Amino acid sequence: NAGVTQTPKFRILKIGQSMTLQCTQDMNHNYMYWYRQDPGMGLKLIYYSVGAGITDKGEVPNGYNVSRSTTEDFPLRLELAAPSQTSVYFCASRRVGQTIQGNQPQHFGDGTRLSIL
Amino acid sequence: KNQVEQSPQSLIILEGKNCTLQCNYTVSPFSNLRWYKQDTGRGPVSLTIMTFSENTKSNGRYTATLDADTKQSSLHITASQLSDSASYICVVSAPTGANNLFFGTGTRLTVIP
Numbered sequence: 001n002a003g004v005t006q007t008p009k010f011r012i013l014k015i016g017q018s019m020t021l022q023c024t025q026d027m028n029h030n031y032m033y034w035y036r037q038d039p040g041m042g043l044k045l046i047y048y049s050v051g052a053g054i055t056d057k058g059e060v061p062n063g064y065n066v067s068r069s070t071t072e073d074f075p076l077r078l079e080l081a082a083p084s085q086t087s088v089y090f091c092a093s094r095r096v097g098q099t100i101q102g103n104q105p106q107h108f109g110d111g112t113r114l115s116i117l
Numbered sequence: 118k119n120q121v122e123q124s125p126q127s128l129i130i131l132e133g134k135n136c137t138l139q140c141n142y143t144v145s146p147f148s149n150l151r152w153y154k155q156d157t158g159r160g161p162v163s164l165t166i167m168t169f170s171e172n173t174k175s176n177g178r179y180t181a182t183l184d185a186d187t188k189q190s191s192l193h194i195t196a197s198q199l200s201d202s203a204s205y206i207c208v209v210s211a212p213t214g215a216n217n218l219f220f221g222t223g224t225r226l227t228v229i230p
Contacts, residue, residue, distance in 0.1 A: 004160070031215045040126070042206070042222035043161075050215045058216065090160050103210050103217070105151065108160025 002026050006091050006109035013081045013116045021076040021112050023091030030096045032074040033106070034058075034066065036087040043090065049074055050096075081116045088113050119144040121209050123221035130228055134197055138224045140190040140207035148210040148217070152181055152192050155204040155223070164192075164205075197228045 007022045025032065030051045035043040045058030049068040063085055065077040074093075078085060089112045095104040121142045130136050140150070149168045153161035165176050169185040178201075180193045194201055207221040 042220045048216055105163035110160050
């Protein structure tokens, strides 16, 4: 199992450009998430999905869009890049359901480092 | 409001020494609390999980404690190693739903030789 794979690892964009951050998982997890992590700050939820065809906004969705056409893939789209979107973006997935100890752990990719100049 | 606060923000210790990281939360209702380790340039990885009925749990040199009454958890690292240098993130879960996770801002631990 590769787990959660994010591409690209690094990217520099100019203001106003658009791009798609790719995320794929091979664990057949229903739940998938996109977070951004700014220096010294915690992970902020951008969007999440409970399954193919179903997405919902998180805490900081403005300026982003997502789609979930398959269980495996959950791309994040930036339409008009702004300097405020400079951040590290993490994709995560987890299995639905509970163990005796509660919900399943999230599995994270290694992030995409995005700079917008 | 559901919040998770961690302290200290950063910590520097000598190799071989012990340290304790703190996590206080106001999440209610409460399901479980996880500690994640995030190495530089990598995504977070789950270290331990604790439910309200558990007081302590160990994973090698990592020992987590939970006091569900005071809504406090700690992560104790024994005999620190250089590889323990990382950020440690406390994540508290409410009982149900996909969007039921509340993240702390993390403690950045640096272990020096």
